[in-house]
Amino acid sequence: MATPGGSMLSMFVKLVSAHRAVARTLSAGCKRKGKLAAGNQCRALSVTQQVAADGRQGEIIARNRQHIKVILDVLITCAKQEVPLRGNRENDEVKNAGKLVRNEVDRKTVICVEGNIASGKTTCLEYFSKSTNIEVITEPVSKWRNVRGHNPLALMYQDPQRWGITLQTYVQLTMLENHLSAICAPVGMMERSIFSAKYIFVENLFRSGKMPEVDYAVLSEWFDWITTNISIPVDLIVYLQTSPQTCQERLKQRCREEEKVIPLEYLESIHQLYEDWLIKRSSSPLPAPVLVIPADHDLESMLQQYEELREKILTASCLSSTTENTSRDEDGRS
Incomplete structure (x- = not known):
C-alpha cells in the first residue's frame, strides 16, 4: 500500500514516539493520583478537593485518548488515495x-x-x-x-x-x-x-x-x-x-x-x-x-x-x- 509523505517505517517511528509520550503522561497522572490516595490515609480531603483531583485525572485520560485518535488518523491519511467504498x-x-x-x-x-x-x-x-x-x-x-x-x-x-x-x-x-x-x-x-x-x-x-x-x-x-x-x-x-x-x-x-x-x-x-x-x-x-x-x-x-x-x-x-x-x-x- 502506497504511503504518501514517507514510508511505513518512518510512520511507525513517529507512532512509537507519540505512544511513549502518551504512556509517560498517563503514568505521571497515575502517580499524582497515587500521591493523593496516600495523603488521604493521613488526613481527609474535602469533597471539593477530591472532585477536583478526579476531574484532573479525567482530563488527562480524555486528552490522551484524543491524542491516540490523532495518531491513528495518520493511517487513514496515508490510505486516502484508496478509499472508495464497495x-x-x-x-x-x-x-x-x-x-x-x-x-x-x-x-x-x-x-x-x-x-x-x-x-x-x-x-x-x-x-x-x-x-x-x-x-x-x-x-x-x-x-x-x-x-x-x-x-x-x-x-x-x-x-x-x-x-x-x-x-x-x-x-x-x-x-x-x-x-x-x-x-x-x-x-x-x-x-x-x-x-x-x-x-x-x-x-x-x-x-x-x-x-x-x-x-x-x-x-x-x-x-x-x-x-x-x-x-x-x-x-x-x-x-x-x-x-x-x-x-x-x-x-x-x-x-x-x-x-x-x-x-x-x-x-x-x-x-x-x-x-x-x-x-x-x-x-x-x-x-x-x-x-x-x-x-x-x-x-x-x-x-x-x-x-x-x-x-x-x-x-x-x-x-x-x-x-x-x-x-x-x-x-x-x-
Missing part, C-alpha cells in the same frame, strides 16, 4: 458503512491461518502457495527482526516488560499493512492476523504481568480505533490446533535464535488463549467462522489433511457454522 457481498455495505476499505472492484476471499508458535503454519502456507488461485501473505517477521538495525522481536523475548509495547506497536502496524495490501489472486491466505496479535499476544503479555497496564491501555485504544474505523474483512480462520509439547519439540528442531529462550509455560499460555478465543469463544469476538485442524501429526499426515480439506478451505465464504472441527484417528486418516 459492498459487493451481502451485508458489506451495512457492516463497512463509514469505514476505510480497499479500492477493489471485487473483494477477494481472505483466510487467516492461526496457531501457536511452531504449530505448522509455514507448512500449511507452503502447501497452498502452490495453487495458482491463492496468494499467500506471511507474517512480516523479517521486519520485526530488523528495524534500522534493531531486533525488537529478540528484545521483547529478552525483556518483555521493557520492549513489549515497542514490538506490539510495530506488529499491529505491519499486520494492518498486510490486511490492506492488494490481493491479485481470488483468494488471499494470511499467516495470523491483527486480531490474534491483540487477542493472543498482547493479551498474554498483559495477563502474565509483563506489560504495564498503561501500555496495554494504549495498545487497546489503538486496536479499537483501527477495527472501528477500518474494514478488515476475514472470511475464514483456519486454526491449527497443536499441543504446547509438540510446539516445543518443533522449536528445538528449527533452532531460530530468538526462540531459544521460549519456555514451555509461554507456549501453554498462548495455547490456552487460542482455545478460549477460537474453541470456547469465551474471550474475544470472532471475525469469521473457524475451521479447526488437529496439527500434532507428522508432515505427511498434515499434507494429506490439507489435500482433503482443500475445497472446504477455498470455499470459505460458504461455511455456515461458527466453528467446525476436523478430527483424525491415530494413523492420520479422517
Whole structure:
C-alpha cells in the first residue's frame, strides 16, 4: 500500500514516539493520583478537593485518548488515495458503512491461518502457495527482526516488560499493512492476523504481568480505533490446533535464535488463549467462522489433511457454522 509523505517505517517511528509520550503522561497522572490516595490515609480531603483531583485525572485520560485518535488518523491519511467504498457481498455495505476499505472492484476471499508458535503454519502456507488461485501473505517477521538495525522481536523475548509495547506497536502496524495490501489472486491466505496479535499476544503479555497496564491501555485504544474505523474483512480462520509439547519439540528442531529462550509455560499460555478465543469463544469476538485442524501429526499426515480439506478451505465464504472441527484417528486418516 502506497504511503504518501514517507514510508511505513518512518510512520511507525513517529507512532512509537507519540505512544511513549502518551504512556509517560498517563503514568505521571497515575502517580499524582497515587500521591493523593496516600495523603488521604493521613488526613481527609474535602469533597471539593477530591472532585477536583478526579476531574484532573479525567482530563488527562480524555486528552490522551484524543491524542491516540490523532495518531491513528495518520493511517487513514496515508490510505486516502484508496478509499472508495464497495459492498459487493451481502451485508458489506451495512457492516463497512463509514469505514476505510480497499479500492477493489471485487473483494477477494481472505483466510487467516492461526496457531501457536511452531504449530505448522509455514507448512500449511507452503502447501497452498502452490495453487495458482491463492496468494499467500506471511507474517512480516523479517521486519520485526530488523528495524534500522534493531531486533525488537529478540528484545521483547529478552525483556518483555521493557520492549513489549515497542514490538506490539510495530506488529499491529505491519499486520494492518498486510490486511490492506492488494490481493491479485481470488483468494488471499494470511499467516495470523491483527486480531490474534491483540487477542493472543498482547493479551498474554498483559495477563502474565509483563506489560504495564498503561501500555496495554494504549495498545487497546489503538486496536479499537483501527477495527472501528477500518474494514478488515476475514472470511475464514483456519486454526491449527497443536499441543504446547509438540510446539516445543518443533522449536528445538528449527533452532531460530530468538526462540531459544521460549519456555514451555509461554507456549501453554498462548495455547490456552487460542482455545478460549477460537474453541470456547469465551474471550474475544470472532471475525469469521473457524475451521479447526488437529496439527500434532507428522508432515505427511498434515499434507494429506490439507489435500482433503482443500475445497472446504477455498470455499470459505460458504461455511455456515461458527466453528467446525476436523478430527483424525491415530494413523492420520479422517
